[in-house]
Amino acid sequence: MKTERATHLSFISAAIVTLLVSCAAQSAQAQRDPLPSWNDGASKKAIVAFVNKVTKAGSPDFVPPAERIATFDNDGTLWAEQPMYFQLLFSLHRVGVLAPQHPEWKTTEPFASLLKGDVKGALAGGEKAMLEIVMATHAGTTTEEFEKIVKDWIATAKHPVTKRPFTEMVYQPMLELLAYLRANDFKTFIVSGGGIEFMRPWTEKVYGIPPEQVVGSSIKTKFDASGSAPVLTRLPEINFIDDGPGKPVGINQHIGRPPIAAFGNSDGDLQMLQWTAAGSGARFCLYVHHTDAAREWAYDRTSHIGKLDKGLDEATQKGWTVVDMKTDWKTIYPAQK
């Protein structure tokens, strides 16, 4: 009898110890810095203060979880965008792959310049040239085929300067920010001028953002049941440009309610931030300012990519958070694998 009781007690002690250890671990977890790659400064303080006030039950700024919508630009906000948008590098690669099927490209601009490696010359044709490149490289396949093409490229392609995979040129501090918001019951969305179907194949793995939470520019698709199984074919026709004033439009179309927090890095994000800020209740707007020529790139008011001019003025005027990459971020990219 005594032995039996001793066994019980010893079993119970073990259970209690397990419980205490588990509680201690949870407490350590809660106290661990959720944004370890952010230096303690105004930007980090503003982020944490906002999250605390909208998640604190009973606070006048409390926002129910269902309405905790956070939208992030992608190029220059979640990953790098220099020396040119990564999707453009993808397009150039595709021009090379597809060239044998298009002998006429040798003598037709913008392809002729591209095939000679003269990107600047090819893009001299402006928006029209860019559109032709996008259509030639993004249309004409099924959605499934295009997904595979993107997945194959992103798994193997390397950045021309850093020689790292593009998925390792995401910003570590922003990965932590995404995770921190989600841990506080935010729903995180990408709202990018980039192609929606160029991003969806990898955003879940890289950012933890599933395809249905990616908003972007798109070309039209068509349901085609003429083959053995129905497919969606990608057409050479613009469907939607998710940039500038298109961002609030895209958010309304896809999400159906305004964000309470929005994150960008360029004037192309300004309307998204303006629309977010205009909502009633607590709102948070943040610009990533590229100030770090040594670890990343430094550019703003006069850059041909990710120009941040009007947005910078408005952010200062309205008291939005402006991240100074050089001083706010301890690290830029995740540790190399």
Add this chain to the structure above:
Amino acid sequence: MKTERATHLSFISAAIVTLLVSCAAQSAQAQRDPLPSWNDGASKKAIVAFVNKVTKAGSPDFVPPAERIATFDNDGTLWAEQPMYFQLLFSLHRVGVLAPQHPEWKTTEPFASLLKGDVKGALAGGEKAMLEIVMATHAGTTTEEFEKIVKDWIATAKHPVTKRPFTEMVYQPMLELLAYLRANDFKTFIVSGGGIEFMRPWTEKVYGIPPEQVVGSSIKTKFDASGSAPVLTRLPEINFIDDGPGKPVGINQHIGRPPIAAFGNSDGDLQMLQWTAAGSGARFCLYVHHTDAAREWAYDRTSHIGKLDKGLDEATQKGWTVVDMKTDWKTIYPAQK
């Protein structure tokens, strides 16, 4: 010492009892019928068998939670659609409200007929007439104003036949099905030919489906920063028709991956079901067949609303589940409040 040990033991006994009671409650919960309004028949069996096989870890049909996408048509699938689409009743109501601002409507079709109560006459103008009615009643406001208009109408309007609020003319068995799928980590979406912004103001409350999981037809909107705060204005121009072949297109655009289960009631859902069925792995397609003239309405191959003709043949041929409303459903609508 003995007393102290006795106290410990009594505390521990209480804890164990609490644990056991809690486990028993959970077990009862698990065994409770998740679809109580469904009669035990082939339809219910097929649903439960599908959910069991895709959620069973280690099963060859297992689908990871992130890919458990289920899409539901709305009109005639989640709520009734007779004697005409409820959104059309909303439009007719709006024509009445707006008529004083449009004296020209007294002599202009389709409005002149509508104002005389002659819906059939008004719709004799076909698609063009319908489009004019939609544009006149759905455009010209901000997105916020339109949301309020819909909310006010749906809170007060009554169905012309049953005299019940429209939100009580949803199908109780389908509400249970939505909840059952979500309890099994499915993400439930509406994919409807109806207006996306006509549905979003009430789908979360009525179906548990948040705005970002509603796909529908839409008109264009425009970002307007000319006033004191930026708004989105609704334009009298079609953006997207989410019907027939538009449904797979809309799903791809909004969700970015094909559903593994799709639910509809008409030929307008056929392409969504075909596209769903074409995916590799376990798939589930279901048609609600309106067979109950006594408790709801009976219609299919020749109906002017919710025509189910080709779809019924293809469902039979491909072995999709066809719900016989009359025999499969114990109740149609939720209990009256």
